[in-house]
Amino acid sequence: MPIVPKPSDLLGQEHLVAHFASQIVAGELPHAILLTGEEGGEAFPLSLVLAQQVLCEELTPEGVPCGHCHSCRQMAELQHPDLTLVFPIIKAQEGKEYTSEMMLEPFRELIAKHPRFTTLEWREQLDAGNKQPQIMVAEAERLIHNTSLSSFKSRYQVILIWQPETMRTETANKLLKLLEEPPTGVVFIMVSHSPHRLLPTIISRLQKVAVPKIPEPTLIKYLVEQKGTADEEARELTHLAQGNLYKALQLKEGGGLFKGEMEALRFLQLPLQRHPKPLLEAAQEYAKMDRPEVISLLDALPMLLRELLALRYGSDDVVFLPSKILAEAHAISMALPLEKYTIVMDELTDAKLEIIQNGNITMVLFDLLLTLTRIYQK
Numbered sequence: 001m002p003i004v005p006k007p008s009d010l011l012g013q014e015h016l017v018a019h020f021a022s023q024i025v026a027g028e029l030p031h032a033i034l035l036t037g038e039e040g041g042e043a044f045p046l047s048l049v050l051a052q053q054v055l056c057e058e059l060t061p062e063g064v065p066c067g068h069c070h071s072c073r074q075m076a077e078l079q080h081p082d083l084t085l086v087f088p089i090i091k092a093q094e095g096k097e098y099t100s101e102m103m104l105e106p107f108r109e110l111i112a113k114h115p116r117f118t119t120l121e122w123r124e125q126l127d128a129g130n131k132q133p134q135i136m137v138a139e140a141e142r143l144i145h146n147t148s149l150s151s152f153k154s155r156y157q158v159i160l161i162w163q164p165e166t167m168r169t170e171t172a173n174k175l176l177k178l179l180e181e182p183p184t185g186v187v188f189i190m191v192s193h194s195p196h197r198l199l200p201t202i203i204s205r206l207q208k209v210a211v212p213k214i215p216e217p218t219l220i221k222y223l224v225e226q227k228g229t230a231d232e233e234a235r236e237l238t239h240l241a242q243g244n245l246y247k248a249l250q251l252k253e254g255g256g257l258f259k260g261e262m263e264a265l266r267f268l269q270l271p272l273q274r275h276p277k278p279l280l281e282a283a284q285e286y287a288k289m290d291r292p293e294v295i296s297l298l299d300a301l302p303m304l305l306r307e308l309l310a311l312r313y314g315s316d317d318v319v320f321l322p323s324k325i326l327a328e329a330h331a332i333s334m335a336l337p338l339e340k341y342t343i344v345m346d347e348l349t350d351a352k353l354e355i356i357q358n359g360n361i362t363m364v365l366f367d368l369l370l371t372l373t374r375i376y377q378k
C-alpha cells in the first residue's frame with residue numbers, strides 16, 4: 001500500500017501542483033522552497049507530492065508524476081534513496097547523537113496513518129513526554145555529508161524538512177552555506193507551520209509559497225463523499241474548521257467540539273467565579289499536566305479570545321464557535337470589553353514565557369487566574 005499521497009489526494013491545491021510542474025518542466029524550480037500553512041492542512045501532503053514531481057523519471061508533459069516508474073514506486077513507499085527526510089526528534093539518551101534517520105519508521109507510520117498529522121500527534125508518536133522535539137546539530141552534519149556525495153541516482157536529490165522552525169540556531173547556522181550554494185541537483189523543500197519562528201537568515205534563502213486552505217465547497221464535497229457526512233453537518237464542520245480537513249475530522253469525532261477549544265473555554269470560565277479557592281485548586285490540577293500540554297493550553301487561549309471578541313462585537317459570519325458552547329462563550333465575552341483584550345493577551349504571553357522558562361505551573365496559572373478575575377468586568 002502506498003503511504004504517500006498522490007496529486008489527486010490533495011484538496012484544492014491543483015494550481016500549486018501545476019505551478020511547480022511548469023517550473024520543473026522549464027528547469028526553473030527554485031533550489032530551496034518553503035511551504036507555509038497551518039498544522040493539519042495541505043502543506044505537508046503537498047510537499048510529498050512535490051518531492052514525487054521532482055524525483056519522477058517519466059514526468060508527464062504536464063509535470064504530473066507518472067506513478068509507475070522506479071522512482072515513483074520507491075517514493076510511494078517513502079523509501080527513495082535520493083529523498084532525505086528531516087524532522088524534529090528527541091534525544092532518547094543524553095550524550096548520543098540523534099538524527100531523524102533513526103526515527104524514520106515512526107514517522108513513516110504516522111504518514112501512513114494520515115499525512116495531515118499535527119505536532120501533538122508526532123509528540124505522542126515519539127513518546128516525547130516533557131521533551132521538546134527539535135532538529136539536532138547532527139542533522140546538519142548529516143546533510144552536509146550526504147549532499148557532498150555525488151553518487152545519487154536520480155537527476156535530483158530532495159531534502160524535505162518538516163518544521164524547520166525547530167532547528168537549533170547552531171543547526172541553522174551550519175545549514176546556511178548549504179542553503180546558499182547547494183550542490184547541483186539538490187532541492188530543499190521545507191514545510192513550516194510557524195514561519196515567523198524561522199531565523200531571518202534562513203528565510204531569506206528560501207522561496208516562500210503559502211499553501212492555501214481547502215476551499216469550502218471542496219471540503220464539503222470530500223466530507224460528504226469520502227466520510228459519509230450528512231450535507232448539513234458537512235457544512236457546519238467546514239465552517240467551524242475554516243478549510244482545515246484535520247480540524248473538520250476532529251470536530252466530527254468530538255461531536256462538534258475542538259478539544260483545545262473546550263479546555264480553553266473551561267479555563268476562561270474559572271475567573272467568573274470570583275473566588276480564589278477554586279482557582280488555586282484548578283491551578284493545582286493543571287500542574288499535574290505535562291509542561292508542553294500547559295503551553296498548548298495557553299496557545300489555545302488567544303484563538304478562543306478572538307472568537308469571544310467576534311461574538312461580542314462581530315456578525316455571525318465571523319464567529320466560528322460550535323452552537324453547543326455559545327451560551328458559555330457569551331458569558332465570558334460579556335466580562336471582557338474591547339479595551340481589556342490587549343491586557344489579557346499580554347498576561348497570557350507573560351505566563352507562557354514563565355512556563356517555558358520552567359516557572360512553577362501552579363503559581364503561574366494561579367496568578368494568571370487571579371489577574372483575570374481582576375480584569376473581568378462585573
Ligand SMILES: [Zn+2]
Pocket residue numbers: 055056057058059065066067068069070071072
Ligand atoms: Zn514516475
